[in-house]
Amino acid sequence: MSDPVRCMTVCRVCGKEDWLDVLSFGPMPLANNYLAPAPSYDDEPRFPMDVIVCRSCWLMAIRQVVSPDVLYRHYVYISSDSRQILNHMRDVANLAVTRFHLPAGSLVIEVGSNIGTQLEVFRSMGMRTLGVDPARNLADLANARGVETLAEYFGEGLAGTILEQYGHPRLILGRHVFAHIDDLTDVINAATRLLDPAGIFAVEVPYLLNLIEGNQFDTIYHEHLSYFSVGTLRRLFERHGLRVVDVARFAVHGGSIVVFVGQAESQWPTGKAVFELEELEVRSGLTNEVAYQRFAERSGRTMRELGALVRGLVSQGKRVAGYGAPAKGNTLLNACGITARELQYASDTTEFKQGKVLPGTHVPVVSPAYAHDHPPDYFLLLPWNYAKEIIGREKSLLEQGIRFIVPIPEPLVVSNESLKDAAFSLSHG
Structure with a gap:
């Protein structure tokens, strides 16, 4: 090996x-x-x-x-069915179809399609769809749901097979997968070969500007090889003979961008948002070393403060548990030194995770039903980017006296009282 x-x-x-x-x-x-x-x-x-x-x-x-075979051949992340994510999927689909005039029956290919939730949205709009995902377990689930999916890595080798069997797509979409790919050249060459002259390669990534300004160090983990700005992506695609024709910014996942890429001589004019966001990146310091040095200092400070907060609560006899068990929560916990000594459990709706323990910290993952029967004094909100949705949904827990710790950008304890006096505006997420 x-x-x-x-x-x-x-x-x-x-x-x-x-x-x-x-x-x-x-x-x-x-x-x-x-x-x-x-x-x-x-x-x-x-x-x-x-x-x-x-x-x-x-x-x-x-x-x-880290080798993708180590990371992805049996993957446990399943596309979220939260209201926020489903609405975002619809927004992305509507934007792509209307902005680039996709007629009914157009072929849409999704790279890293997971169990096919996004493709179901396109199919409901009259599009033909094809998913590509290297995780065999997820591809099997997608096919069982009727969303045709190839359990393969997307690259030049697969592009020829797709052309022969399915033809040219009008849209290739990669939502939150581009950051996972080491050999970007292979993926971009495959997309270039597949697209017809009017075709679009739409790439959604976490936005580096949000990561830096929002102190989102927990979104850094081995699967996320790259963290992109608009300026960096423009340089990447130009190097391969393609052109960024538009970009849209979204609040989802703590801040994301969808970059729309076409052939260099395609019919699509370059939207003003491309230039505006690049200018914002320069003004915000993304092309200056100082911004990254300050990010490192701020991240280290938050790691120390959150670790001290949780350990202090436990030393006072308080029960603390994790709300959710997302991958980024594992970066957060390991970076802060918070383990099963401090957290009673982490409650998560994903059945694949229940009955297991979190990597590194070995906190047991339980069902929401277990958490309901064994409530803590404090929930550490690991999927903090859904804070508004979660805290709005869990007001009954707050009314029982349970408090939430929102860890990012800086640790914030949310109680029923702080909601009432507007000390917490539900602006997170």
């Missing part, structure tokens, strides 16, 4: 080797490696996780690249 991890030396966007060291997390578990309970976890895999920034194109990345 090949080495499960390698270190990136050449920037995957611009090809340069001029790196700024930003933040080192030390050895970290794989964020989606939920474990069966065991007497010992001595053999649990951990890999270094160092954040670096390219001084040439301002790509932010993790130096260590």
